[in-house]
Amino acid sequence: MEGGTQGKLSDRFLGAADVVINWSRKYSLWPLFFGLSCCFVEEATAFTARYDIARFGAEVLRPSPRQADLLIVSGTVFKKIAPVVLRLYEQMPEPKWVISMGSCSNSGGMYDVYSVVQGVDQILPVDVYIPGCPPRPEAVLQGLVMLQEKIVATERPSRKVFHLGGGTQGTDRPVLVDGLTKARDSRGPGYEGTPLRGSSVTPPSFFGSRADVMWTPPARRIELTSRDQSLASVMEERFGSAVRQVPETSDMMAFHVDESRFKDVLRFLKTEAEPKYRRLDDLTAIDESARRDRVWSTGFAGAVSDVGAAGRFGEKAPSSDPNPDFTLVYHLLSFDAASRLRIEVGVSGESPVARSITDIWPSANWYEREVFDMFGIGFEGHPNLRRILMPHDWEGHPLRKSYPGRATEMPPYTFADAQRRQPLDAGIALRADHKMADDEEKLVLNIGPHHVSTHGLLRCIVSLDGEEITGLDLDIGYHHRGVEKIGERQTWHQFIPYCARVDYLAGAANDLPYVLAVEALADIKVPERAQTIRVLLSELFRLSNHLVWFATFAHDLGAMTPNFYAFAEREMILDIVELITGGRLHPSWFRLGGVAADLPEGWKEAVDALVSIFPRRLREYESLISKNPIFQARTEGVGPISLEDAMDWGVTGPNLRACGLEWDLRKKFPYSGYERFEFDVPTAAGGDCYSRYLVRVEEMRQSLRIIEQAAANMPSGRHVTDDYRFVVPKRADMLKDIESLIHHFVNVTRGPGIPRGEAYVSCEIPRGEQGYYVVSDGLGCAYRMRIRGPGFANVQAIPLMASGASIADLIAIIGSVDYILPDIDR
Amino acid sequence: MQPIADGGVLSPWEPGVFTLIVYSVLVLAFIVSQLFLASWLGEKKPGREKSRPYECGIIPTGTARLRYPVPFYLVAIFFLIFDVEGAYIFTWAVIYEDVGWPGWMQMSFFIVLLLIGLFYIWKHGGLDWRAAHKVN
Numbered sequence: 001m002e003g004g005t006q007g008k009l010s011d012r013f014l015g016a017a018d019v020v021i022n023w024s025r026k027y028s029l030w031p032l033f034f035g036l037s038c039c040f041v042e043e044a045t046a047f048t049a050r051y052d053i054a055r056f057g058a059e060v061l062r063p064s065p066r067q068a069d070l071l072i073v074s075g076t077v078f079k080k081i082a083p084v085v086l087r088l089y090e091q092m093p094e095p096k097w098v099i100s101m102g103s104c105s106n107s108g109g110m111y112d113v114y115s116v117v118q119g120v121d122q123i124l125p126v127d128v129y130i131p132g133c134p135p136r137p138e139a140v141l142q143g144l145v146m147l148q149e150k151i152v153a154t155e156r157p158s159r160k161v162f163h164l165g166g167g168t169q170g171t172d173r174p175v176l177v178d179g180l181t182k183a184r185d186s187r188g189p190g191y192e193g194t195p196l197r198g199s200s201v202t203p204p205s206f207f208g209s210r211a212d213v214m215w216t217p218p219a220r221r222i223e224l225t226s227r228d229q230s231l232a233s234v235m236e237e238r239f240g241s242a243v244r245q246v247p248e249t250s251d252m253m254a255f256h257v258d259e260s261r262f263k264d265v266l267r268f269l270k271t272e273a274e275p276k277y278r279r280l281d282d283l284t285a286i287d288e289s290a291r292r293d294r295v296w297s298t299g300f301a302g303a304v305s306d307v308g309a310a311g312r313f314g315e316k317a318p319s320s321d322p323n324p325d326f327t328l329v330y331h332l333l334s335f336d337a338a339s340r341l342r343i344e345v346g347v348s349g350e351s352p353v354a355r356s357i358t359d360i361w362p363s364a365n366w367y368e369r370e371v372f373d374m375f376g377i378g379f380e381g382h383p384n385l386r387r388i389l390m391p392h393d394w395e396g397h398p399l400r401k402s403y404p405g406r407a408t409e410m411p412p413y414t415f416a417d418a419q420r421r422q423p424l425d426a427g428i429a430l431r432a433d434h435k436m437a438d439d440e441e442k443l444v445l446n447i448g449p450h451h452v453s454t455h456g457l458l459r460c461i462v463s464l465d466g467e468e469i470t471g472l473d474l475d476i477g478y479h480h481r482g483v484e485k486i487g488e489r490q491t492w493h494q495f496i497p498y499c500a501r502v503d504y505l506a507g508a509a510n511d512l513p514y515v516l517a518v519e520a521l522a523d524i525k526v527p528e529r530a531q532t533i534r535v536l537l538s539e540l541f542r543l544s545n546h547l548v549w550f551a552t553f554a555h556d557l558g559a560m561t562p563n564f565y566a567f568a569e570r571e572m573i574l575d576i577v578e579l580i581t582g583g584r585l586h587p588s589w590f591r592l593g594g595v596a597a598d599l600p601e602g603w604k605e606a607v608d609a610l611v612s613i614f615p616r617r618l619r620e621y622e623s624l625i626s627k628n629p630i631f632q633a634r635t636e637g638v639g640p641i642s643l644e645d646a647m648d649w650g651v652t653g654p655n656l657r658a659c660g661l662e663w664d665l666r667k668k669f670p671y672s673g674y675e676r677f678e679f680d681v682p683t684a685a686g687g688d689c690y691s692r693y694l695v696r697v698e699e700m701r702q703s704l705r706i707i708e709q710a711a712a713n714m715p716s717g718r719h720v721t722d723d724y725r726f727v728v729p730k731r732a733d734m735l736k737d738i739e740s741l742i743h744h745f746v747n748v749t750r751g752p753g754i755p756r757g758e759a760y761v762s763c764e765i766p767r768g769e770q771g772y773y774v775v776s777d778g779l780g781c782a783y784r785m786r787i788r789g790p791g792f793a794n795v796q797a798i799p800l801m802a803s804g805a806s807i808a809d810l811i812a813i814i815g816s817v818d819y820i821l822p823d824i825d826r
Numbered sequence: 827m828q829p830i831a832d833g834g835v836l837s838p839w840e841p842g843v844f845t846l847i848v849y850s851v852l853v854l855a856f857i858v859s860q861l862f863l864a865s866w867l868g869e870k871k872p873g874r875e876k877s878r879p880y881e882c883g884i885i886p887t888g889t890a891r892l893r894y895p896v897p898f899y900l901v902a903i904f905f906l907i908f909d910v911e912g913a914y915i916f917t918w919a920v921i922y923e924d925v926g927w928p929g930w931m932q933m934s935f936f937i938v939l940l941l942i943g944l945f946y947i948w949k950h951g952g953l954d955w956r957a958a959h960k961v962n
């Protein structure tokens with residue numbers, strides 16, 4: 001062949017160039033600073049001291065796609081964020097690679113739910129998949145090494161580099177198509193037409209549920225205090241038959257109120273009642289259409305009392321609808337008396353309308369938007385009623401019982417969808433929110449959803465005059481994992497793993513309000529040892545969470561060093577968590593009636609080591625930051641919120657205590673044995689970023705005190721209750737006696753039936769008050785699983801703190817509020 | 827040592843134009859080669875999304891060519907004035923001994939004048955970013 005020698009020569013040159021180029025690329029990969037959810041925490045941990053991914057040649061996370069060539073899709077790909085993910089990928093220069101990290105990104109994982117794309121490979125080509133939920137940092141290292149091997153083994157970049165035609169580099173795999181090149185069905189291809197196991201017992205049909213053939217005792221009843229009773233009589237006097245007290249409840253006093261009067265009732269309770277219910281703790285709705293008897297029976301358990309109740313409504317209140325299609329539920333909180341109250345309002349129709357209470361509680365704004373979004377209930381008088389969690393062009397209302405819960409019941413989300421379904425334009429959003437006049441000409445800027453400083457998928461839409469923020473609209477819902485809908489199809493035990501993922505930095509502390517709520521409803525007694533283990537783990541996670549907050553907050557304000565320090569102690573805490581539970585971020589360790597297993601050998605030594613070492617480290621951190629003049633200039637007097645506003649807007653946790661109010665649920669509504677511990681509730685005055693900083697740092701000290709006491713005075717006894725009706729029995733018992741074996745079998749397979757009723761329990765998790773409102777219709781899974789996340793209310797108040805601030809201040813405020821997206825969007 | 831050539835233009839021993847030219851050509855050639863290699867080497871896949879401005883993954887709204895608020899210009903001008911005057915002072919520092927006391931007096935007068943200007947701006951809030959912003 002002519003020119004053979006020449007061809008060979010150039011081939012040899014190109015071959016050598018391939019080797020050199022691949023070698024250079026392999027050891028200088030630049031990952032994009034891009035995270036979606038839990039997985040990103042582990043990804044970021046891989047960059048810190050213990051794991052140090054720099055050893056493998058991927059040193060610094062790049063904040064802009066223009067500077068990055070590796071996209072690690074870490075976490076859940078939501079349908080609302082998918083167009084953004086695709087755009088970031090397309091904006092990266094050639095060549096580029098993609099690692100899909102974690103089960104969610106790989107396949108949707110445990111989130112087979114309407115809002116989640118079942119695998120990022122449906123919109124992007126993927127080189128390497130890292131399995132795990134979440135994968136450990138070591139797995140990230142392994143993924144990176146596998147990508148490096150792939151580059152060396154399969155890529156021939158020099159022909160592309162020298163424009164000679166041919167050659168391969170970067171990701172060249174095709175995007176996968178459901179049904180052709182991939183199957184979304186987790187059972188694999190070929191199961192079309194066969195329903196998923198367990199789907200028959202979910203709403204709306206409940207066909208085949210065996211919960212009814214198991215006898216369960218009625219739900220717990222509480223005795224009302226004399227103060228509650230006197231308030232009830234005042235209400236009856238004042239509002240007559242429009243207000244009907246729920247005769248028996250499991251958690252707090254409750255009233256059914258007619259829609260015509262409920263606003264008056266709420267205003268009375270906030271401003272005049274004794275005690276005053278100052279705070280709207282939570283506002284949500286229940287779709288009653290799948291109630292098995294369609295009788296308004298919330299608050300009752302057992303068939304006998306149902307009949308009685310229905311009769312009662314018929315006699316006393318002929319005007320009210322005994323079978324409303326939806327129930328609006330308002331949970332109120334009184335600071336003076338440390339008590340809660342529930343108001344339930346029935347509304348009916350295909351798209352019912354209730355009165356908005358935004359003029360009583362400004363915080364109702366987002367809550368009502370959420371109810372509108374999820375249930376299709378309108379609110380008359382709401383200033384800006386539009387979707388909040390779902391994309392603006394979404395169809396249907398996901399929490400209605402008629403709406404499909406699973407993504408696999410819907411058409412697959414494709415590349416074309418990700419191109420077409422763009423997030424709402426920033427200008428439209430600002431104008432819809434009355435944050436910008438129609439004819440105003442301002443610089444409109446999106447900060448987030450992909451931004452280093454927004455700590456997750458939050459989109460701040462700002463209009464700017466120079467550097468000053470003139471309008472701020474927060475666009476949330478990019479992290480909506482549909483966990484409330486999932487709660488309606490998983491059994492009471494199966495739901496526990498989802499809890500920790502609601503606030504992925506607070507781990508086991510998340511499980512607590514859920515298990516307490518179910519325990520309150522079913523009257524499950526928890527042994528003292530289990531309570532103390534729960535406290536121990538919750539406080540360990542408070543420490544670990546505050547350490548991450550400390551590092552990232554300082555980082556936001558330009559201080560890199562704390563990141564490297566704080567993550568070292570965090571690893572120490574996670575080691576203890578791993579020793580006890582076997583997990584890191586999501587231990588799923590609490591169980592109904594106790595915890596999953598007893599403490600292992602060696603736990604006390606590990607905890608003691610932490611207790612002895614930590615105070616000194618904390619002093620070190622403080623000496624880095626607390627008196628730092630730059631830090632003080634950036635935070636003192638920045639982003640203030642008054643106590644009045646904080647109470648009105650439902651701000652909770654350290655953010656509320658930074659306004660000077662000593663309000664901590666661990667003291668005010670002691671749960672899980674917190675009354676046995678000695679600790680202080682740190683507060684600060686001023687409500688600015690610096691106060692929030694001070695409160696959290698002091699909280700770390702107090703948490704450590706609790707941990708010390710829990711370790712020193714760990715009670716002996718069982719780690720799980722010995723009444724096995726609702727709980728998963730101890731393994732040793734299960735192997736020994738037939739009773740336990742039966743309970744184990746039933747409670748693990750189809751799950752226990754929890755008595756009909758409802759309970760709301762709120763706990764002080766690291767970021768504030770997280771409440772679970774569980775409603776049971778007597779079945780094996782919840783009828784309604786409502787999560788009140790602290791972030792939702794805290795973040796809603798950010799525009800208040802940021803009014804008139806500069807962009808740099810906004811970053812400081814965001815860092816100081818310490819929110820987390822999965823708990824805002826759920 | 828005596829210079830070999832009298833003219834000195836091409837002499838390697840005396841500072842002259844020739845070395846400067848050689849140096850400049852080398853620098854220029856290096857820069858051009860780097861720019862050329864960077865722009866020519868490697869694969870390019872232009873596209874609509876890639877050429878769109880990056881704004882946190884969202885399609886940007888409106889224009890970035892707005893009327894800038896006045897304080898930005900103020901800061902720029904203040905910077906320019908004081909920066910250029912720095913150049914005068916550095917030059918003076920080089921020939922400090924040659925110009926003697928009269929030079930010192932002149933420069934002191936110049937610096938005092940600058941300081942008066944600085945205090946004037948300070949007093950009127952020109953350095954106070956937020957307040958100046960409000961006034962304008």
